[in-house]
Amino acid sequence: MTCFTCKGNKQKSITxxxxxxxxxxxxxxxxxxxxxxxxxEE
Ligand SMILES: [Zn+2]
Structure with a gap:
């Protein structure tokens, strides 16, 4: 998954x-x- 803001990697997390x-x-x-x-970014 790619971040819309910085094109970095997104990781699954719990918030x-x-x-x-x-x-x-x-x-x-x-x-x-x-x-x-x-x-x-979440
Ligand atoms: Zn980002």
Missing amino acids: SFMTEYDGCYIIIKNVPCSKCSQCG
Whole structure:
């Protein structure tokens, strides 16, 4: 997989992110993603 930003290699990774829903913050964990090994783009 190739990064759109820097054309570097993307590697599969697990991340967690926080979002706001109905006035409450919820944290979504263990979301599969691909992260660039050069610029960190997810
Ligand atoms: Zn990149």
